[in-house]
Amino acid sequence: xxxLFPVALLGACLTVATAxxxxxxxxxxxxxxxxxxxxxxxxxxxxxxxxxxxxSWLGGGFxxxxxxxxxLGNQLAEQDDGGLGxxxxxxxxxxxxxxxxxxxxxxxxxxxxxxxxxQYDNFSVSTSLADGFLRDADPQxxxxxxxxxxxxxxxxxxxxxxxPVEPNRTAAWDLHILNVANAQIxxxxxxxxxxxxxxxxxxxxxxxxxxxxxxxxxxxxxxxPVRLA
Numbered sequence: 443x444x445x446l447f448p449v450a451l452l453g454a455c456l457t458v459a460t461a462x463x464x465x466x467x468x469x470x471x472x473x474x475x476x477x478x479x480x481x482x483x484x485x486x487x488x489x490x491x492x493x494x495x496x497x498s499w500l501g502g503g504f505x506x507x508x509x510x511x512x513x514l515g516n517q518l519a520e521q522d523d524g525g526l527g528x529x530x531x532x533x534x535x536x537x538x539x540x541x542x543x544x545x546x547x548x549x550x551x552x553x554x555x556x557x558x559x560x561q562y563d564n565f566s567v568s569t570s571l572a573d574g575f576l577r578d579a580d581p582q583x584x585x586x587x588x589x590x591x592x593x594x595x596x597x598x599x600x601x602x603x604x605x606p607v608e609p610n611r612t613a614a615w616d617l618h619i620l621n622v623a624n625a626q627i628x629x630x631x632x633x634x635x636x637x638x639x640x641x642x643x644x645x646x647x648x649x650x651x652x653x654x655x656x657x658x659x660x661x662x663x664x665x666x667p668v669r670l671a
Contacts, residue, residue: 464486464623465622466532466620466621467618467619467622467625468616469617469618470615474613475581475593476561476564476577476580476581476584476594477577477580479559479578480615481557482627483555483628484556484619484625485555485622486550486551486552487623489550489551489552491549492548492550492621492622493530493620494546494618495508495524495539496508496539496545496617497530497537497539497616499539499540499542499543499611500538502614504584505542505561505562505597505598506544506559506615507522507544507562508520508558508617509557509566510546510548510556510557513556515572516569516570517568517569517571519548520566521546523542524544524546527539528545530620537618542596542598542607560575562597564576564583587609588609589609590609591610594612594613596609596610
């Protein structure tokens with residue numbers, strides 16, 4: 443998903459002997475189209491709890507989805523809404539996040555991982571990254587949600603308190619990856635074209651949709667899914 447990459451990368455990796463100290467990494471930028479997708483490669487030198495969250499929705503940014511994959515492209519977690527909001531330190535800065543931001547804290551073993559950032563409701567097609575995402579063939583799919591901008595439209599009419607949500611969102615995103623050895627923007631595999639065309643018709647929206655629940659699992663645990671808040 444990318445034409446614009448105004449990215450800020452904060453944090454550092456410090457090496458002592460063979461050990462790599464964990465650090466925090468902050469990225470931000472803007473999408474060009476509704477169906478853009480960004481991919482972030484990161485690694486862990488030892489087991490630990492990794493936190494990934496967005497902090498752009500509160501400032502008017504689009505409704506994000508975070509999906510976590512192992513080094514082979516197998517899905518470990520998919521997170522739409524992270525809860526009722528809160529704040530989180532990253533690189534000494536306190537970032538606020540809203541209920542439609544994504545927030546994921548998960549225990550991972552040492553290894554290489556990938557996180558993808560998409561806009562609601564551009565969920566992954568399957569648990570394999572190579573299969574792509576539901577809206578890969580539709581660059582203005584949020585127009586079906588209805589907003590005067592015609593893109594980057596919010597898919598929910600109200601929040602969890604029943605208060606109305608501003609439907610016109612911006613292209614802005616902010617992503618934070620905490621407690622990892624390193625992190626950087628990477629590329630996303632292109633899914634088969636014919637499959638994308640059929641999916642575009644299958645999942646075409648006629649109006650606003652309710653928010654979907656998200657599931658997660660770690661590669662160090664059993665394969666049964668774990669519900670996220």
